[in-house]
Amino acid sequence: MQNVVISVNNLVKRFGNFIANDHLTFEVYQGEIFGFLGANGAGKTTALRILSGLSSPTSGEVVVAGFNAAREPEQIKRNIGYMSQKFSLYEDLTIRENIMLYGGIYGLKKDQIRKRTSELLRKLRFEGYADRLIGDLPLGVRQKLAFSVALLHEPKIVFLDEPTGGVDPVTRRQFWELIYEASAGGVTLFVTTHYMDEAEYCDRVCIMNEGKIVALDTPARLKETYHAHSVEEVFVKIARPTATHNPLHQMAGSSLTSLPGDSHLKRV
Amino acid sequence: MKRFLGFVKKEFIHIFRDFRTLIILFGIPVVQILLFGFVVSTEIKDAGIAFLDLSKDEISRKVIHKTVSSGFFSYSGELTSFREVDRIMKEGKAKAVVIFEPQFGEKFFREKSAAVSIIADGSEPNTATLITHYLTAIIQNYNQELTGSPAEEIVPVKAEVSMFYNPELKSHFMFVPGVITLILILICALMTSVTITREKEFGTMEVLLVSPLKPIQIILGKVTPYFLLSFINVILILLLSWLVFGLPVKGSVALLLAESMLYILMALSLGILISTVSKTMQQAIFISLVGLLLPTILLSGFIFPIENMHPVYHWVSSILPPRYFITIIKNIMIKGTGLGFVWKETLILAGMTLLFMLFSIRNFKTRLE
Amino acid sequence: MARTTSDIAVKPAIEASGVGKRFGPTRALHNISFSVEEGEIFGFIGPDGAGKSTLFRIITTLIAPDEGKIDVLGNDTVKDFRELRKVIGYMPGRFSLYQDLTVEENLSFYATVFGATIRENYELIRDIYSHIEPFKKRLAGKLSGGMKQKLALSCALIHKPRLLVLDEPTTGVDAVSRAEFWEMLKKLKQHGITIIASTPYMDEAMQCHRVALIQEGKILSVDTPEKIRAGFSRKLFSIRAPEKFRLITALKTFPETLSAYPFGDSVHVTFLNDTPVDSLADRLKKEGVNGAEIVETTPGIEDRFLELMEKPGEG
Structure with a gap:
């Protein structure tokens, strides 16, 4: 039905005896916001590295943006964008310098860079800040900018690593609007996170546990299947199926306020 | 007191549970001593030496024989002309050439002014100086043998003072004091500053500050284990240099240990001072290495004699505590002098210690800011 | 509720008035006033950089405010910091445990530092510590997030503090541990310990008696979670x-x-x-x-x- 932009078939990644990714199979469609969830050490980062052409699979087939991850990692790198919460922009460069730098890295032409820079600044209403150092800007502004810079070379897929952790509620929503916009424009967004509330915003989520995919569906259907109020609850039920008495239920039940979407802002 | 002991116990756990700390504490001193003793030895053995004997008489032959049989040099041959001097040195076959003037023996007896010139390979200044010293000593010895009195006219090269105390020219004597000085700075200043900044970095300092512990208790708790371990280290190094290199302490061992304690205290207060101005372990390490370790190696007289330094370095050197400790320890260990000869240095060191301590206690904040 | 100085029972555990703090050009806190009743679980909710940690450091005497003052348990945080440091239990943002010390060594270290013993206050931490006691010989660095959190809480409680200050205690901890943690805090209420906690998780507001919403160094609202919710003015x-x-x-x-x-x-x-x-x-x-x-x-x-x-x- 839809255009497949990421296709993963029986992906296995081993480190010695340790199996970081155990036979992963899934597809991501064009324009989709795909959430990749898991606790630390569930195998998210390993899979992300393979998908972005930084590491090759032990076995299985991975095709990203039409290129094979094992054989054509360089082409993959050229066709994807990446934004992480931890590192994205150089704090000691100005907004303009950062944009120019990334434009240059992705081999855009001078006038192209200039044109897109002014477009970007206008869209984010950052014209007034263009020559300020990134380090002097509030976290929320940086996040939005980092995302826009990741889109600068018009990639088909953008990988987002915990994009909205630690951001205030208003900025975080503005950020999701940017993501929706990109998605509406046909860009595929691959969001890895261990903040369950970020999952609520995704079209589909894939939950990883101990190197395996344990669930993959839309947030609404997951909540239905697991009789849960939130993706977080789904996650707890999957990740800790043996917990006989689950205090989260008491918590949610007693307060009746764990509205879907009521969420946290932050991270480790 | 119970709080304090609890704190010290915790510090010891940190030290003994971390393999790297233990290596730095005990591995490095042993390795340094052995390294300096065997590998980086500033002693010469089997340096190539050639002779240009323009006299070829009994005396010159005997000097050559003495030199070659001394065991310090290997015989690279006799030359026939001045032109060959340059060649043999360039080829690297000889590090020095000894030239006897014509009628060497005759002049030696008659005019008492026979001359021998030593040409050494200046591209290796340390070796050249040493060879010169060795040769001078050998010729002087022979001179004494012959006449029963030093014949200075034969030996234009003046003997260095160090030779007087170090007649066999063993280089261990030079580096043991240096290594002790260096290691104590390394362990005390580096390790204390790192262990304190580590608590800042891991956030445990916040809880310690919120606790009823007083700053002085935290400081002493941090410093006590390192004081003890450093002291053990001094003893270890002295034992090692005595057992492996046969280097005895000529002066009073008690005085030497007391001076070491003073120096350890100085280094510890420096460490605390560093920790009060650094926010991260990385900063502390950087300040300790660049601010302390390098100057100690370069400017304290450990490797390069202070006398030969540019006046600016001379001045910089005079504010470095290690410089005074090296003087003290050399005096006690090698010359065997007592407190009477080192009281001035001791006083300077004590003054510096007091100053650093005052500063670091004042700088150690009871709050985070 | 009228308060008199003689009536200590109704004196608030924390009374902050007009607190301001700057770091260079940035204003970390601006005119912060609130009061926390004794025995209350009081939450500060806001995103990263809202000023929560700065406020908590002022309350725990770690930094001094530029403006205004905070009285904690009747003591000024600047003048009477020595007194306060005996009665506050503090758990900073990153669990301040010694990673190379075992569970038990951490606990007994903090006990001695605060002049207490594990035995005399074991009752207080039993519910919490019992979860990790089977692992008491394990190094703290080898514990999971949830276990570290429980150990840090035990360490903060070991001297039976009157005020427990928890800076983002549930950050980086999985959902189950988060819920367990709040249950533990509720049980501590019976010991009369006042608790203030900060969190970026909006849903945790419901676990507090009262909360303050904090953003860019200012308090937006202080009330019970229900009333804050009810304050929403529109459909x-x-x-x-x-x-x-x-x-x-x-x-x-x-x-x-x-x-x-x-x-x-x-x-x-x-x-x-x-x-x-x-x-x-x-x-x-x-x-x-x-x-x-x-x-x-x-x-x-x-x-x-x-x-x-x-x-x-x-x-």
Whole structure:
């Protein structure tokens, strides 16, 4: 039905005896916001590295943006964008310098860079800040900018690593609007996170546990299947199926306020 | 007191549970001593030496024989002309050439002014100086043998003072004091500053500050284990240099240990001072290495004699505590002098210690800011 | 409630008035005033950089405010810091444990530092410590996030403090441990310990007796979670459609739309007259938004937070 932009078939990644990714199979469609969830050490980062052409699979087939991850990692790198919460922009460069730098890295032409820079600044209403150092800007502004810079070379897929952790509620929503916009424009967004509330915003989520995919569906259907109020609850039920008495239920039940979407802002 | 002991116990756990700390504490001193003793030895053995004997008489032959049989040099041959001097040195076959003037023996007896010139390979200044010293000593010895009195006219090269105390020219004597000085700075200043900044970095300092512990208790708790371990280290190094290199302490061992304690205290207060101005372990390490370790190696007289330094370095050197400790320890260990000869240095060191301590206690904040 | 100085029982555990703090050009805290009653669980809720940690460091005597003052248990945080340091239990943002010490060594170290023993206060930490006691010989660095959190809490409680200060105790801890943690805190109430905790998790507000919403160094609101929620001034609608971006863009073009925020898989919207026009679905369709579902919904703490944040001239 839809255009497949990421296709993963029986992906296995081993480190010695340790199996970081155990036979992963899934597809991501064009324009989709795909959430990749898991606790630390569930195998998210390993899979992300393979998908972005930084590491090759032990076995299985991975095709990203039409290129094979094992054989054509360089082409993959050229066709994807990446934004992480931890590192994205150089704090000691100005907004303009950062944009120019990334434009240059992705081999855009001078006038192209200039044109897109002014477009970007206008869209984010950052014209007034263009020559300020990134380090002097509030976290929320940086996040939005980092995302826009990741889109600068018009990639088909953008990988987002915990994009909205630690951001205030208003900025975080503005950020999701940017993501929706990109998605509406046909860009595929691959969001890895261990903040369950970020999952609520995704079209589909894939939950990883101990190197395996344990669930993959839309947030609404997951909540239905697991009789849960939130993706977080789904996650707890999957990740800790043996917990006989689950205090989260008491918590949610007693307060009746764990509205879907009521969420946290932050991270480790 | 119970709080304090609890704190010290915790510090010891940190030290003994971390393999790297233990290596730095005990591995490095042993390795340094052995390294300096065997590998980086500033002693010469089997340096190539050639002779240009323009006299070829009994005396010159005997000097050559003495030199070659001394065991310090290997015989690279006799030359026939001045032109060959340059060649043999360039080829690297000889590090020095000894030239006897014509009628060497005759002049030696008659005019008492026979001359021998030593040409050494200046591209290796340390070796050249040493060879010169060795040769001078050998010729002087022979001179004494012959006449029963030093014949200075034969030996234009003046003997260095160090030779007087170090007649066999063993280089261990030079580096043991240096290594002790260096290691104590390394362990005390580096390790204390790192262990304190580590608590800042891991956030445990916040809880310690919120606790009823007083700053002085935290400081002493941090410093006590390192004081003890450093002291053990001094003893270890002295034992090692005595057992492996046969280097005895000529002066009073008690005085030497007391001076070491003073120096350890100085280094510890420096460490605390560093920790009060650094926010991260990385900063502390950087300040300790660049601010302390390098100057100690370069400017304290450990490797390069202070006398030969540019006046600016001379001045910089005079504010470095290690410089005074090296003087003290050399005096006690090698010359065997007592407190009477080192009281001035001791006083300077004590003054510096007091100053650093005052500063670091004042700088150690009871709050985070 | 009238308070007199002689009536110690009703004196608040924490009384902050006009507290301000700057770090260079940035204003970390601005005119912060609040009071915490004794025995209360009081929450500070706000994003990173809102000033929560700075405020907690002032309360725990670690830094001094530039303006205003805070009285904690009747002592000034600046003048009487020595007194306060005996009665405060503090758990900083990163669990301050010695990673190379075992569970037991950490606990007994903190006990000695505060002049207590594990035995005399074991009763207080039993519920919490019993979870990790089987691992007491394990190095703290080898514990899971949830276990580290329990150990850090045990360490902060081991001297039976009168005030427990928890800076983001549930950050980086899995959902189950988070819930367990709040249950433990509630049990501590019976020992009469006042607890203040900060959190970036909006849903945790419900676990506190009262909360302060904090943003950019200012307190937006202080009240019980229910009242804060009830403070939401308008009717809130949740609208869902397959094409989210089109939906938001369309809603924003309508003159009667006051706010429209993405909220999980839907959009939370408020309207000028509190009711969307009947033809809203049709109008959305005209804008190309198909299959929109519109329902009225109960506002949550986060909705209220967003509303409060809009007011000081956002956008």
